[in-house]
Amino acid sequence: MSSPSNTDADDTQAYDETGDPVAKDAGDAGDGDRNPRTEPTGPRVGPDGREIVVPFRLYKAVTVFSTLAAVIAYLIGFTLIDAATLQISFVRTAIVYLLNSAGLYPSDDLLVAALAITGIGFLVAGTAVYVLGTRFRGQGMGKPQGDSSET
Numbered sequence: 001m002s003s004p005s006n007t008d009a010d011d012t013q014a015y016d017e018t019g020d021p022v023a024k025d026a027g028d029a030g031d032g033d034r035n036p037r038t039e040p041t042g043p044r045v046g047p048d049g050r051e052i053v054v055p056f057r058l059y060k061a062v063t064v065f066s067t068l069a070a071v072i073a074y075l076i077g078f079t080l081i082d083a084a085t086l087q088i089s090f091v092r093t094a095i096v097y098l099l100n101s102a103g104l105y106p107s108d109d110l111l112v113a114a115l116a117i118t119g120i121g122f123l124v125a126g127t128a129v130y131v132l133g134t135r136f137r138g139q140g141m142g143k144p145q146g147d148s149s150e151t
Contacts, residue, residue, distance in 0.1 A: 066133025
């Protein structure tokens with residue numbers, strides 16, 4: 001099996017040196033020298049606000065890990081809020097057991113407040129991670145359409 005190259009015909013998919021597919025613009029049928037991956041990297045102001053253009057491999061890593069971190073933060077946050085509101089929650093029982101083993105005996109009101117505030121903190125942190133992760137854009141992706149009629 002031959003490896004993909006940058007010199008594929010116009011009717012086939014073009015690939016970069018890492019094997020990732022390269023997007024082609026509709027008007028680039030006769031322009032074989034133009035490569036969307038040569039777009040300069042760095043911060044810019046796009047149609048949806050500030051965005052950071054990064055190499056495509058970094059974009060994929062940022063997208064995957066920021067989404068994973070956000071989902072884990074949401075799960076932890078909702079679990080802690082659940083533990084704050086339910087007296088018979090497994091997580092709450094485990095936390096109380098660990099605190100009692102350490103010689104700490106918090107009141108129920110203090111425990112509810114601490115669990116709820118910590119849970120909300122995890123939800124806010126997960127949201128922040130996700131929002132910051134969406135500010136990244138891979139080279140050649142989502143070029144701004146200045147003359148587009150879409151709003």
